[in-house]
């Protein structure tokens with residue numbers, strides 16, 4: 001979301017400012033994960049962040065930014081933990097929907113470390129859960145994850161451009177299956193997942 005492309009003083013410009021703050025916060029989290037400054041600098045940074053924290057907490061929402069239709073007509077979820085531009089936890093992942101599946105380029109960061117020098121398996125699983133869910137939604141059967149099975153074939157590096165893809169496989173009633181993977185650019189698969197997504201009865205009034 002570009003701050004340059006929206007009129008100032010509108011809700012869209014406020015959201016653009018929020019996304020810019022989220023991006024700055026991601027960079028802050030990266031800095032905290034890697035900083036090697038001395039104790040004086042750490043103490044000063046702590047004091048500065050305490051003041052920022054108090055300022056932001058002076059007016060709080062009950063929940064993150066919701067699913068909504070953006071001005072360009074697309075569905076967006078700025079509060080989502082994987083794709084949300086306004087969520088500092090999100091990479092954020094930009095997902096491209098194409099025939100029979102979805103695709104995203106991913107660069108994990110040192111912040112995502114699990115085993116030394118590699119990405120935490122839960123982070124890879126989260127990305128794949130989301131991509132599989134998005135493939136299922138793109139196929140017209142949106143649902144909640146019922147089961148997710150992950151096979152870790154190789155350690156996932158951070159700081160390296162990777163590709164995550166997922167495809168819808170089949171549907172039986174309210175159950176839909178999908179599969180996906182995180183791969184090196186040359187196609188070597190690092191992590192693979194299959195998932196069952198269930199459209200809750202409440203969503204379809206069944």
Ligand SMILES: CCCCCCCCCCCCCC(=O)SCCNC(=O)CCNC(=O)[C@H](O)C(C)(C)COP(=O)(O)OP(=O)(O)OC[C@H]1O[C@@H](n2cnc3c(N)ncnc32)[C@H](O)[C@@H]1OP(=O)(O)O
Nearest residue numbers: 129130133134137142144145146147196198199200201202
């Ligand atoms: C809003 C628009 C959305 C757009 C999405 C954009 C993409 C976003 C992508 C985001 C992606 C991120 C996604 C996330 O992070 S989703 C977050 C993680 N998942 C959850 O929190 C799900 C929590 N569970 C539930 O809500 C319910 O239990 C569900 C909805 C799953 C089923 O409750 P419901 O009351 O509806 O179903 P039922 O009990 O009548 O059972 C029906 C059938 O299903 C079978 N079954 C049930 N559970 C399981 C299970 N766990 N494994 C295997 N099978 C299971 C059951 O045996 C039965 O089979 P059968 O006897 O008929 O053969």
